[in-house]
Amino acid sequence: MNLPQHDTNVAIIGAGAAGLAAARALEDSGLRVLVLEARDRLGGRGQTIAVGDGIPFDVGCEWLHSADRNSFVPIANALGFVINRQSPRWREQTGNLGFPADLRAEFHAAIGAFFDRVGAAAAEPQDRAASTLFTPGERWNPLIDAISTYIHGSELDRVSVRDIDAYEDTELNWRLERGYGALIAAYGASCPVAFDTIVDLIDHSGARLRIETSRGTLTADRVIVTVPTNLVADETIRFTPALPEKVAAAAGLPLGLADKVMLGVDRAEELEPNGHLYGAIDRVGIGSYLLRPSGAPCIAGFFGGRLARELEDAGPGALAAYAIDELVGLLGSDYRKRLKVLGESRWAHDPFARGSYSHALPGHAGDRAVLAAPVDGRLFFAGEATSPNFFSTAHGARESGERAAREVMASAG
Numbered sequence: 001m002n003l004p005q006h007d008t009n010v011a012i013i014g015a016g017a018a019g020l021a022a023a024r025a026l027e028d029s030g031l032r033v034l035v036l037e038a039r040d041r042l043g044g045r046g047q048t049i050a051v052g053d054g055i056p057f058d059v060g061c062e063w064l065h066s067a068d069r070n071s072f073v074p075i076a077n078a079l080g081f082v083i084n085r086q087s088p089r090w091r092e093q094t095g096n097l098g099f100p101a102d103l104r105a106e107f108h109a110a111i112g113a114f115f116d117r118v119g120a121a122a123a124e125p126q127d128r129a130a131s132t133l134f135t136p137g138e139r140w141n142p143l144i145d146a147i148s149t150y151i152h153g154s155e156l157d158r159v160s161v162r163d164i165d166a167y168e169d170t171e172l173n174w175r176l177e178r179g180y181g182a183l184i185a186a187y188g189a190s191c192p193v194a195f196d197t198i199v200d201l202i203d204h205s206g207a208r209l210r211i212e213t214s215r216g217t218l219t220a221d222r223v224i225v226t227v228p229t230n231l232v233a234d235e236t237i238r239f240t241p242a243l244p245e246k247v248a249a250a251a252g253l254p255l256g257l258a259d260k261v262m263l264g265v266d267r268a269e270e271l272e273p274n275g276h277l278y279g280a281i282d283r284v285g286i287g288s289y290l291l292r293p294s295g296a297p298c299i300a301g302f303f304g305g306r307l308a309r310e311l312e313d314a315g316p317g318a319l320a321a322y323a324i325d326e327l328v329g330l331l332g333s334d335y336r337k338r339l340k341v342l343g344e345s346r347w348a349h350d351p352f353a354r355g356s357y358s359h360a361l362p363g364h365a366g367d368r369a370v371l372a373a374p375v376d377g378r379l380f381f382a383g384e385a386t387s388p389n390f391f392s393t394a395h396g397a398r399e400s401g402e403r404a405a406r407e408v409m410a411s412a413g
Contacts, residue, residue, distance in 0.1 A: 003194055007219050008034045010408055011211055013199050013237070014226035016044020017061075017394045018382040020188030021401030022224050022408075027190075029409055034220075035193040036213060038352045042188045045228070045353055046394055048179030051342035055296050056179040057262045059345045060356075061394040063088070064174040070395040072183060073174075079186050082177040084294055086274060094275035094291060097330045103281070110140040111147070115164075122165035129362040130164055131156040145284045149304030152359040152392070153256015155284060163360035163368075168389040177294060180394060199227075203240045204379055222411065224380045224404045226397075229253045229371070230354035239379075246381070249371040252364030253385045255355025257348050259308040261301040261320045263327075264340040268297035279326035285310075287326050298342065299327065304356075312348045319344045357392035358385035372400070377411040380404040 010026060012019045015037035026033045041047070045060040064070045064083065076083055091108065093099035117133040130148070134141045134156075148156045152164075176183055198214040208219045231237055232250035239246070265271065275291035285307035290300040301323040303311065311319045320341040328336050347356045360367060372386035382404035383397055390396030 003034075003197070003213070003216050003218050007208070007221075008032050009221050009412075010034075010224065011036060011209070011218065011220040011222075012224045012226065013202075013211075014044060014383070015039070015042045015188060015191070015193050015195075016226060016383070017046060017184050017397035018226035018384070018401035018404070019044070019224070020184065020191055021398040022226065022382060022405040023188070023191040023401075025402045025405035026408065029405075029412075031408075031412065033192060034218075035191055036197045036199055036211070037193050037195050038198040040195050042185040042191075042193065043181045044184075045347070045356065046181040046184040048181035048185075049343065051262055052264045052298065052340075055262070055264075055298055055342065056177070056182065057260075057300075057343050058179045058181055059260065059343070060347070061180045062175065062260075064176065064180070065393050065395070066168065066170040066390065067172040067174040068170050069168075070393075071398055072180075072187075072395050075187055076176060076183055079183065081183050081186070084175045084177055086175075088173050088175075088290070089274060089276040090288070092276050094272050094277055097277060099278060099281050107140050107143060107281070110135075110138060111144050114144055118161055118164050121161045127160050127162045127363045127365060129157050130159045130161050133161070139282075142284045143278070143281050146278075146286050146304075149256070149284070149307070150258060150288055150302055153258045153304050153308075153356045154359050155305050158359070158361055160360040160362045160365045162365035163391075166365060166389055167391065175294065184394065199237055201238045201240060202379070204376065205240055209378060222378050222380065222408050224382055224401075224408065226381075226383045226401060226404075228255055228353050228355065228383065229358050229385045230255050231352070232371075234354070243375065243379075245370060246375075249364075249367040250385070252361050252367035253358045253371065254361065255347075255353070255357060256305065256359050257308045257312070258302065258304040258356040259312060259319055259345045259347060260303075261323045261344040262342040263299045263301065263320065263323060264342050265292075265297055265299055265335070266338040266340075268292055271299075277327075277330055279330070287323050289323070289327065299323075299339070301327075309348055312346050316344070316346070317341070359392070372403075374407055374411070380407050
């Protein structure tokens with residue numbers, strides 16, 4: 001879609017779950033709406049690609065977290081997307097490989113006690129890093145920290161106790177057979193979107209908002225900004241007059257990093273469907289592996305935090321090589337020739353994301369509300385980082401987009 005020659009009532013920056021939700025919510029408002037998207041596709045940090053013999057690979061968001069409260073579940077049902085309601089076996093270790101049942105029980109008790117301490121610490125007068133709640137010398141500290149890299153994209157020394165406590169998790173997690181990214185794209189297919197349109201500046205100094213993009217300038221009555229926090233914090237998108245409180249809030253909510261690799265496997269029938277393996281239990285930098293997800297002939301690897309960043313920085317293929325080494329160590333040397341790289345993600349090197357999903361730095365849990373607050377009844381902010389309780393999720397992003405759309409309609413009378 002070309003940029004309009006006429007004025008737009010509402011410009012939405014970003015065609016991820018938040019931006020698309022805002023556009024859908026405004027469909028019957030009578031307002032002229034246009035979504036400006038830097039990429040050539042819908043979905044933002046949600047993207048499904050086909051690998052191997054048509055295996056859906058969710059490069060970004062994958063799980064319908066808190067599925068009993070996830071607003072994408074009824075959307076999936078309405079659009080005919082099949083939901084796999086089988087619970088993930090993240091707490092298990094297929095074949096007890098390197099992690100026998102008695103040790104798993106000990107670990108589950110330790111991580112349960114850790115999160116009990118998090119809940120208690122969240123009520124204290126001062127926020128602090130969750131890593132301060134480790135029991136000194138506890139053998140399970142590294143594995144607890146590893147799991148934080150999957151949940152937050154960061155180790156616990158950079159994660160706020162209050163932010164962890166604010167997240168609402170019903171512990172019901174489902175998957176979409178065709179992929180979460182595919183669902184988000186289908187959900188947004190009716191939205192008016194200008195692709196390959198990079199927004200550089202939003203000037204709110206005049207009577208109308210002026211938006212400078214890589215494809216020209218347009219004006220709007222109101223703007224909804226849904227881009228990842230790293231782009232606001234780095235001032236990749238600038239505001240005139242400046243909005244230092246927004247930049248500071250975004251900096252307090254950086255995107256952690258979670259990356260994935262998809263490996264095809266020969267003689268896949270020898271592996272247990274929907275099994276799970278941790279790469280190790282005695283260090284932080286490990287992979288979490290799903291064996292034959294939904295019965296497909298593949299293994300999906302998940303990496304987070306500093307390890308994911310180091311592997312990205314090492315170049316394409318480093319993530320897959322690390323995963324293969326860990327899997328060979330667990331499953332046996334013959335798997336080195338049985339595994340084939342099908343795809344991997346590199347979210348830190350994506351210029352329009354620069355990470356995966358937000359976490360609050362210690363002392364910055366309150367920045368979510370600061371980032372979400374409208375400015376002058378004309379600038380509105382959405383995205384997973386602005387969700388008070390479902391941050392880091394696609395459904396949290398979607399709900400924030402609908403909230404911003406309601407704010408726009410209220411301001412427009």
